[in-house]
Amino acid sequence: MRPQFIVLIVAMAVVTYVTRVSLIGVARQFELHPLLIRALEYVPVAILAALVFPVVVAPSRRLALPFTNAYVWAALVTAVTFMVTKRQVPAIMLGVGGLVIARALSGA
């Protein structure tokens, strides 16, 4: 291992860990304002939406129309399967399976 790359990796590790550890213990040290606690209730659902919609609607960070964008159809398959069956694993597998098959067929 080359020293300069070890320095790079350690520096990346430090700045990453700082962002993770800075606020995770804040509610143990300070009484958070009730208004802040209520506001934070919306964070998980917002992060989930941000982890789903962009990569589906704009893969490669460019908007792609539903007609040509297989991710949109795969997401619909997953959503409908999940709402009908209420089960997570079949919904994910049908969506992923559909996308892999669609990719393989269009690539062939």
Next chain:
Amino acid sequence: MLHFGSCGVHTAETMTAHDRHQLRLGLSQTLPLILGAMPLGVAYGAVAIQAGLTVAETVMMSLMVFAGASQLMAVMMLQAGASFPIIVISTFLVNLRHLVMGLSLSPYLSDVTPRWQRVLAFAMTDESYITSITHYRGQGDGHRSPYFMLGSGGGMYVGWLLASCVGALVGRSVSDPLAWGLDFAMPATFLTMLLPQIVSPRLVAVVTVAAVVSVTAYVILPGTWYIILATVAAVITGMALETHESRRAET
């Protein structure tokens, strides 16, 4: 129960049956995301080798940094010839979203020891954060076991290391693993976690705003600003609608 939180992380023999159950539960509930992150890990490993890192350096980065998006970005920047300080600053910017995640998780970890918090912080990825906070919220006011998040983040860690190793070893021979379609496992899993949370017109509005803002920012801005901006917009929307609803109820 008073002494519950004070047992150390390393003392496996003091783990109760409940702890082990929570550890397994955290692991099993994160499994779709662990598998979904693997194509990204393979891609990272392959690009790292192509960028000129050795196998040892590639694995060391996964061991120490453990952050998918920023690692992939870092090796792509290396390949493009970026300087080290720029790579470190970009890593920091991409990971700023962890501040919001840590803050929103902290009320659920307030009775966990600082030592546990430091361990769980290392294990906090997008995936383990979402799985753990969803689990803790669903528990109501009961005791939140740190073992759940340890199982969730620990599973992500092992999966990430394995995938990076595979990517580093097959290196050049792998054609873009992100083009197979397996990468959809990740958003598909997040989608099945999102849908059950949309239980009121207010949450429909919050999710719609988060979707529009995140997609727009994803296309326009670099890094992970789309996550931070979507969160800010969603919080403002949610709080404004709450205020509006309570005013209407009063009149």
